[in-house]
Amino acid sequence: MYQTLAWQLSLILMGVLLAAFLFVALRARDRVEDAAPLISRAYRIRGILFWAILVVLTPVMLYTLIDLPYASAGIDRREAQVIEVVGKQWAWDLSTDQASVGTPVEFRVTSAAVNHGLGIYDEDMRLVAQVMAMPEYTNTLRHTFSEPGTYKLLCLEYCGMIHHDMIAELKVGAASEEETARD
Amino acid sequence: MTDTYVTTNMTAHDRTPIPVLACLATAGAVVLLMMVFGLLLRLAQGGMLDLAPDTFYELLTLHGAGMVGIAALGSVAVMWYFLGQYVRLSGAVFVANLVLFLVGVVMILASVLFGGFAGAWTFLYPLPAQPMGVWSAHAAALFVGGLLVIGTGFLLLYLDVARAILGRYGSLGRALGWPQLFGHDDGRAPPVAVVASTMVLIINTIGITTGAAILVMTLVNLYVPAFGIDPLLAKNMTYFFGHVFINATIYMAVIAVYEILPRYTGRPWKSSKVVLAAWNASVIMVMTNYPHHLLMDFAMPEWALVAGQVISYASGLPVLVVTVIGALTNVHRSGMRWDLASGLLLLSVFGWGAGVIPAIIDATVVINQVMHNTLWVPGHFHTYLLLGMLPMVLGFMYFLARGGRPTDAAGAERGIDRIGFWVFAVAGLGFVLAFLAGGRAGAPRRYAEHLAQWLPYDRAGALFAALVLAATLVFVARFLLRLGSARGRVA
Incomplete structure (x- = not known):
């Protein structure tokens, strides 16, 4: 059931995002004098995240395109x-x-x-x-x-x-x- | 920003321009009124308020048009304020936009309140001309004309932005950082405020022109019915305009995050190659992913609908990977002092990123087939507008109200600000989740009456809406009371 899938997926991903923001917000008052290593680590995470999203999302997206409801898609061709x-x-x-x-x-x-x-x-x-x-x-x-x-x-x-x-x-x-x- | 190319040419505001404050005060007042309308709509859907259908749809039309309008007005104030620190903008054009906006608002109010127009802010052809006698052609023309006047004001403003940027950077490509993006990054890329403004002026000039074209065609059709418009073409033009225009509000407002957060954290937010790539990609993606509004129009070319899904997925990457990670990196262990401005700005990045998630999911054709035009849709757009765009503008307002600098120990926030922030954040999240849950249950959007099984979502939404309204009232009232400080010299 697509509705439940959409709901659960949204909740999980929004929850993960919220957790990331809370994690950072709770540590915002701390101060590291030399921010360069921290920023460098964040950029590495950004790169990993980019490729992870790409690798996961691309096949998922292609899979969802298999069963389109449009005329030329592989829908039920029996006499209707x-x-x-x-x-x-x-x-x-x-x-x-x-x-x-x-x-x-x-x-x-x-x-x-x-x-x-x-x-x-x-x-x-x-x-x-x-x-x-x-x-x-x-x-x-x-x-x-x-x-x-x-x-x-x-x-x-x-x-x-x-x-x-x-x-x-x-x-x-x-x-x-x-x-x-x-x- | 630390960019020497920019800073040596900066023309920082000594005092916040009065038109900027006028824009923000107008946006603050109107957003409160529109929130009241929104609350009434949710109360009516929840069966807690008896609204006749004609009144419901009139309020719905006002709520939509009003919110889109003030989103644009508030975010353009953010863009104009910060862009004005790098290029010479015309104050007269900015004032002209505000005046035209107010004229348009009066026309829209008159069309709805006196003419009974209730064709929704999307004015989808041919509904304005075919209301079954509910409103007159004159009322529809007044509404369409009001939008046209407002659009003309914004178009003038973007033309002035283009003039100023071209005068300073020579070409749009240079203003988008192409030399640094495609060549050696010499650290002299324009600041994000300039890159973002250039991106917005490109997409919104095209978007508004397209919108103006369909508005004029609708106007002609109202009085010359023989002048017909292809309904599918009209829908494409309308949604292209609406999609680009509302997206542009976020891309303008987020300039506040890029400009203000670094002043709190002491860490510059540079226009790196990755940031430039993200903004340049967004120029194309925001304009080409609009077919995700038409996924259930099976008469559309299939390639366009598939492209709508694919590009919608891709367009989430710049937001989630670049802006979200960039903001978190800027803040993490920076020793930042929290106040309402910094809190709202960080919340806004979360709201934008969070809203993208259900939006992308809804852009999946097979999911759209059971979610389109349910409450799921206002669920996701309220997430990135209410929890994203709005706190960007509110954060900017508080920043100005603090004299344009982070809070020092002596100027710590009052308890009411803290309470307001948490009420806004928690109730805002509850409000959008109530919409999303209603969409999951199949409750249609834009319904004056809901079935019994959908009422709990409406009632929860109404409760959270009342709390959001109360918190926003605190924010706006505090800004208005501090207008003197906001006007004062900016550090």
């Missing part, structure tokens, strides 16, 4: 159920409000007037995917639901007075026998 979505002030127009677990759904999302954002929330109100809705453009989001239930579609781009109440529902049924057999 298409749902046309049009954002209006302040409601979602869906070509259907039914989908099935295990069957890829291709949301073709656009807007009638202003910008919106299609946020798909599961029954626990956990955000599972999103894409922007923009007039004159169709953004295509492919998503395969893994849990049945009534999902909520919220607007995630500020669109005016009733933005917070622009909510639709999508009923995701259990997988069909054919789909279950394929899995």
